[in-house]
Amino acid sequence: MKFGEMFTEYRHGEEEWFLEKCRYVEYKKLKKVLKKCKTCKSTTRSDDESATSLSDSFQCQSCPLCDQMFFEELMKEASDIAGFFKSRVRHLLHLHVATGMQRCMMRLRRCFADEKQALIHEGHILIQYITMNAIAIRKILKKYDKVHGSENGKNFKLKMRAERIELLHSPWLIELGAFYLNSGLDKVGNFKNSFGRVSCGNLNEDQPVMKLMLPNSIELEFDLTCAICLETVFNPYALKCGHIFCKACACSFASVMIFQGVKAASQCSKCPICREVGVYEEAVHMIELQLLLKIRSKEYWKERMMGERSEMVKQSKMFWNEQTMQMIGY
Numbered sequence: 001m002k003f004g005e006m007f008t009e010y011r012h013g014e015e016e017w018f019l020e021k022c023r024y025v026e027y028k029k030l031k032k033v034l035k036k037c038k039t040c041k042s043t044t045r046s047d048d049e050s051a052t053s054l055s056d057s058f059q060c061q062s063c064p065l066c067d068q069m070f071f072e073e074l075m076k077e078a079s080d081i082a083g084f085f086k087s088r089v090r091h092l093l094h095l096h097v098a099t100g101m102q103r104c105m106m107r108l109r110r111c112f113a114d115e116k117q118a119l120i121h122e123g124h125i126l127i128q129y130i131t132m133n134a135i136a137i138r139k140i141l142k143k144y145d146k147v148h149g150s151e152n153g154k155n156f157k158l159k160m161r162a163e164r165i166e167l168l169h170s171p172w173l174i175e176l177g178a179f180y181l182n183s184g185l186d187k188v189g190n191f192k193n194s195f196g197r198v199s200c201g202n203l204n205e206d207q208p209v210m211k212l213m214l215p216n217s218i219e220l221e222f223d224l225t226c227a228i229c230l231e232t233v234f235n236p237y238a239l240k241c242g243h244i245f246c247k248a249c250a251c252s253f254a255s256v257m258i259f260q261g262v263k264a265a266s267q268c269s270k271c272p273i274c275r276e277v278g279v280y281e282e283a284v285h286m287i288e289l290q291l292l293l294k295i296r297s298k299e300y301w302k303e304r305m306m307g308e309r310s311e312m313v314k315q316s317k318m319f320w321n322e323q324t325m326q327m328i329g330y
């Protein structure tokens with residue numbers, strides 16, 4: 001089956017009630033734009049073989065016929081999709097953490113199991129949503145490059161990455177993967193009767209990774225090493241740029257104390273990896289990933305927990321000493 005048909009089928013399938021509320025890639029519409037451009041070009045060529053200058057202009061790096069419609073539209077769609085995905089996953093995981101805390105109170109209630117089932121089902125829908133749209137974007141960009149003989153599609157991908165809207169690079173996808181593993185599941189998203197898969201090996205190894213296998217041979221590997229301490233991230237925070245660090249490491253890099261938190265970092269603090277500024281304020285606390293570490297590598301988790309606590313005590317002592325000294329005027 002062609003992807004276009006598959007995408008249409010997906011959009012009008014079981015999850016139509018969900019998809020009605022959100023944006024998706026207008027695959028068909030974008031394809032039509034390309035088709036029109038293609039026919040336009042071939043007629044120009046056959047009309048006047050000698051007008052090489054005209055057909056040459058199509059080989060250049062921009063296409064007056066479709067660029068504005070195409071890239072502007074796609075950028076808007078991708079940014080809406082990424083935003084929608086983020087807010088839905090955040091909501092879903094918030095519910096999960098909340099139910100975890102209320103578990104003792106809820107134990108007597110039967111509805112707990114059903115609620116969890118509902119969360120898992122919604123997780124499936126969200127992974128399908130982000131994957132199908134990501135595939136649609138990849139396919140349409142490839143088509144664009146094929147029609148135009150250009151690299152604009154490829155470059156656009158880089159631009160998407162720079163704008164933080166590359167759909168499959170979201171830290172929320174890692175959180176969702178961790179949520180599945182924490183629930184004892186390795187199947188994610190239901191794609192036409194086949195499932196995507198999530199796995200992670202021993203998290204306390206040299207190269208801790210989480211792997212996501214999705215349809216269309218999309219294999220994602222998320223490195224869970226902190227680039228500062230070179231160990232598995234503990235109490236992880238994803239900065240706005242998507243890079244993940246231990247809370248303690250990010251705080252010390254940005255010269256704030258652990259108890260003040262990552263978000264207290266100043267506007268001009270840079271990401272240790274990509275050197276971008278202004279990335280701390282919207283940092284995401286990766287609660288599911290932290291829970292995964294606690295479940296999978298208990299000893300490591302304990303060790304790091306104690307390390308973080310004692311560092312925190314040391315820092316607050318220092319902080320209060322300074323405050324008192326200032327107050328009594330030393």
Ligand SMILES: [Zn+2]
Pocket residue numbers: 034037038063064065066067148
């Ligand atoms: Zn064109």
Ligand SMILES: [Zn+2]
Pocket residue numbers: 226227228229230231233234245246249
């Ligand atoms: Zn670290």
Ligand SMILES: [Zn+2]
Pocket residue numbers: 239241242243271272273274275276
């Ligand atoms: Zn970064």
